[in-house]
């Protein structure tokens with residue numbers, strides 16, 4: 810009996826696994842890595858770019874040390890997410906989608922993280938911060954900076 814060919818599903822799983830490893834190591838997916846993976850898995854670079862654009866968790870540009878993601882889904886939006894986003898933007902002095910010059914913070918938006926009842930929500934370094942008010946933003950940013958200061 811012949812060998813069962815690897816399914817497309819497994820290929821995609823392996824690809825996503827590799828991309829996760831690279832992103833964890835570098836903070837983003839460098840173009841050289843896409844070239845190497847394409848050769849390793851015998852797929853085209855455009856297939857990889859397709860996966861990278863489908864899964865919002867991957868970044869093609871270097872991110873800051875700390876990732877701040879604001880949910881802009883409908884439920885969070887009506888509960889004041891735009892004001893929370895503006896406040897983060899003002900405090901960090903960057904537009905959404907950008908990274909601070911000192912490479913400490915990246916500010917991103919997402920559409921619904923599935924915790925609508927807790928909106929508006931920010932996710933700071935993977936931690937969900939629910940029912941945010943604009944007055945909480947300074948405390949969150951300072952807390953992250955203080956955490957770095959303590960760790961150094």
Ligand code: FES
Nearest residue numbers: 880882885924925
């Ligand atoms: S809209 Fe923000 S968690 Fe659903």
